[in-house]
Amino acid sequence: MKKLAWPLAGVLLLAALPLVITNAYYLHLIETILIYSILLFGLDIVVGYTGQVSIGHAGLFGIGSYTAGVLFLKLGWPIWLTLPASLVVTAAFGLALALPALRVVGPYLAMVTLAFGTIVQILINEMDFLTEGPLGIKIAKPELFGQPMSKAQFYYVVAIVMVISLIAVHRILRSHIGRAFQALRDSPVACDCMGVSVYSHKVYAFVISAALAGVAGCLYGYSEQYISPNTYNFELTILFLLAVIMGGRKSRIGSIIGATIVVMLPSLLSDITVFRYIATGAAVIGVLAASVAILRGKLSAQRAAIPLVGVIGMAMFSLLVSDITDWRLTIFGLMTLFVVYYLQDGIVGWAKGLWARSTVRSTRGSRVDTTGGTQVFTPVQGSTAVGATLLHARDVLMQFGGLKALNEVDLQVKRGEIHGLIGPNGSGKSTMMNVLTGIYRPTAGGVLFANEVIEGKTPSRIALGGIARTFQNVQLFGEMTALENVLVGLHHTYRSNLLDVVLGLPRATREEKAARERAQSILDFVGLGDLAEEQARNLPYGKQRLLEIGRALALDPQLLLLDEPAAGLTAPDIKELVEIIRKVRDHGITLILIEHHMDVVMSICDTVTVLDFGQKIAEGNPTEVQKDPRVIEAYLGADGGDLAAATH
DSSP states (O other): OHHHHHHHHHHHHHHHHHHHOOOHHHHHHHHHHHHHHHHHHHHHIIIIISOOOOSOHHHHHHHHHHHHHHIIIIIOOOHHHHHHHHHHHHHHHHHHHHHHHTTSOTHHHHHHHHHHHHHHHHHHHHOHHHHOGGGOEEOOOOEETTEEOOHHHHHHHHHHHHHHHHHHHHHHHTSHHHHHHHHHHHOHHHHHHTTOOHHHHHHHHHHHHHHHHHHHHHHHHHHHSEEOGGGSSHHHHHHHHHHHHHHOTTOHHHHHHHHHHHHHHHHHTTSHHHHHHHHHHHHHHHHHHHHHHHHTTSSOHHHHHHHHHHHHHHHHHHHHOSOOGGGHHHHHHHHHHHHHHHOTTHHHHHHHHHHOOOOOOOOSOOOOOTTOOSOOSOOOSSOOOTTSEEEEEEEEEEEETTEEEEEEEEEEEETTOEEEEEOSTTSSHHHHHHHHTTSSOOSEEEEEETTEEOTTSOHHHHHHTTEEEOOSSOOOOTTSBHHHHHHHHTGGGOOOOHHHHHHTOHHHHHHHHHHHHHHHHHHHHTTOGGGTTSBGGGSOHHHHHHHHHHHHHTTOOSEEEEESTTTTOOHHHHHHHHHHHHHHHHTTOEEEEEOSOHHHHHHHOSEEEEEETTEEEEEEOHHHHHHOHHHHHHHHOTTOOOHHHHTO
8 A cells, every 4th residue: 555655646746736737838837747758758768777878769759749740730630549640650660760770889879869860850841741841730739529628638638648658667667578678788698698689678678668759749749739840859859868867767756857857947047036046945955965965974075075066156156147048058058967977876866875774684695405495497308318418519619810719629518417617717618608608609610409509599599498607707687686687587488568568467467476486486596585685786796696596597497507606705605606506406407617616616517628728628527637637737837736736
């Protein structure tokens, strides 16, 4: 019931506003805030969750507006038809843009989306046979039961659509789809290796965002009752981006706050008296907030000095000037720069960090159950005959220019064993891992897994085929909890689609419940059951290593690749790790272990392969490998002595 209190209060507030605010101008401003919020919900999916930078959302916003305008002008369609049409048409344009654009990243993606927005504005301006060109399109007030809607009635239409959009986006982002969006932002490589296609989900996110921009554009056209090409320009896109950043990414409340700022602030800055109130209020709030943060130990006095000087200086400046008109853009730019630089998590993120109370959690985790416990893995697929060849890398050559990182290496891994892969730094071990998981495509040679050719397949397809891995440098999804990290590994178990999630259908609810139970059991299996709700980045390093293993186990792999899992661990952590590795093997999972701790390798591995300068120099059981002269020379030099003695 407590969870519903705030949303219910928000809905009641929206319903009451037209009863309290009778001024048509102010009601129109609130209406615009709600419309912008719809677009920002979608833009936050792209910017806040997937980490992409789109400078083309003003163009998508314009497509939504002009779809409604053209259908009204040419066909006389009512809003009840133009609204879904705008959603579909803009989503289609979003898909057409996303398919090529999202194959590039960073500034290149920003440039592509910027070009798209510019082209849309030019086309709207030039296609006068359809859009009326520079003259724009007048859109009559929508009708309800044959009568034009009043300002209050249309406000309620906008409010209802905004609430529906908020609920839909919230459900998407709380589902397996939303977790995939967030995961690909934190670590695209790990996301792909969890069976979640990075490219496909980037496109998915962009299309959802475009659809919401289309809905917002349609409502904006009816709200303004006039649309023209100049409205949907570069400045509008920048305002949308700033709204997401200032309000706070990954927050629907942040989107609403950001929309309020970009709609209200330019109007408020046109009046010197209002500006003085804003500047003075900001200075008072800044001083109080900085004082609280310093007292709580969340901010140093040195770091607080510059922002405090800024807000106090703004208050003094407001008292010195008599006309604000010529300073509006400068002040708006400085305020934006201040928020972006000093409040990188936005206003909502800053507020959460300021008022959040520290909670003391145990970081020791659960005791590892070495007796077997509950079976949390599905049976391995295919032949279960221990000793049969599961993986065969045949004469693998991996060449980077003139460097041969792997030089015709042959590797056979048998079912049910722990296969060690060792060698000095730079010998090609991690390169072999990347070849086996599809991150690298070998220059020559091939890889057979369970009698299937896997070289050339994408990492996500290989992961779903039964090969899971951890990374030499921990690749967790840091802003997600331990439970959510494992849920990303369970992404392959979901069959519910976007419609199931948005409508909250039983299939989506059942799958989410089952996945959460299974994720919790996997955390219990690796000894992290007590830390399920802890953010991954806050876990001790040793626990992060165990969480990576748990997330990989969620794929139900036949083969698990562990890349230096004991690196940086303390002796107790290493002991715990060894227990878990043995327990994983006892559940029928084959392992390849890359490790520099020779005592770990020699104590648990059945077979050990040694690489040096990209070539296989030895292979056999641990005892044979320890005594091999070539291995001793590779590690310790020609006169190095006994490797076994050197590793104890």
